[in-house]
Amino acid sequence: MEWFTDDNVNKFCSRDTTFISKEDAMQYIADVVIPHPWYRAICLNDKPIGSIYVSSFHGSHICRGEIRYEISSKYLGKGIATKAVKMVGSTIFVDWPHLARLEGVVAVDNIGSQRVLEKTGCVLRKYYHVKGKPIDIAMFSLLSTDQ
Numbered sequence: 273m274e275w276f277t278d279d280n281v282n283k284f285c286s287r288d289t290t291f292i293s294k295e296d297a298m299q300y301i302a303d304v305v306i307p308h309p310w311y312r313a314i315c316l317n318d319k320p321i322g323s324i325y326v327s328s329f330h331g332s333h334i335c336r337g338e339i340r341y342e343i344s345s346k347y348l349g350k351g352i353a354t355k356a357v358k359m360v361g362s363t364i365f366v367d368w369p370h371l372a373r374l375e376g377v378v379a380v381d382n383i384g385s386q387r388v389l390e391k392t393g394c395v396l397r398k399y400y401h402v403k404g405k406p407i408d409i410a411m412f413s414l415l416s417t418d419q
């Protein structure tokens with residue numbers, strides 16, 4: 273409830289879930305958090321104040337994991353997200369040895385989150401497997417709306 277009901281957090285999150293009641297939260301924990309392959313609470317003095325999780329890709333992208341995180345806005349700007357991302361960086365490659373790269377994608381207007389990832393050294397290295405090895409790539413894009 274601490275961060276899922278926080279509009280300052282929700283505005284940057286892709287999920288549409290907002291909780292009204294404790295039952296909503298319990299249902300989300302049962303349906304999403306517990307079955308998730310790698311989902312953790314971010315705790316301060318044993319109190320959960322945020323969450324952090326990693327999802328893995330499949331096929332030729334198996335070497336990549338995507339990290340996401342959120343923290344109650346009461347605790348922002350104290351370096352907590354940066355520390356949590358670093359802690360995940362030091363454990364995820366042990367927990368999931370198939371990963372060569374942990375990455376984060378961030379909305380262009382989410383400057384705080386970009387700063388967190390900059391500080392932890394994430395920049396498209398080791399992006400996909402070619403002949404059994406993760407290689408670095410450059411990415412370009414053309415959109416349906418481009419002239």
Ligand SMILES: CC(C)(COP(=O)(O)OP(=O)(O)OC[C@H]1O[C@@H](n2cnc3c(N)ncnc32)[C@H](O)[C@@H]1OP(=O)(O)O)[C@@H](O)C(=O)NCCC(=O)NCCS
Nearest residue numbers: 281284341342343348349350351352353354383384385387
């Ligand atoms: C992004 C988020 C996790 C940051 O948490 P946090 O604990 O405040 O992060 P940290 O304190 O470790 O670092 C934040 C950095 O961004 C900077 N920052 C924050 N907002 C900023 C802004 N609007 N403009 C410039 N810098 C900003 C802080 O100054 C700090 O940098 P510094 O240490 O060099 O001073 C938190 O704001 C959040 O939960 N946001 C909503 C969910 C979200 O965006 N999740 C990520 C989706 S990709």
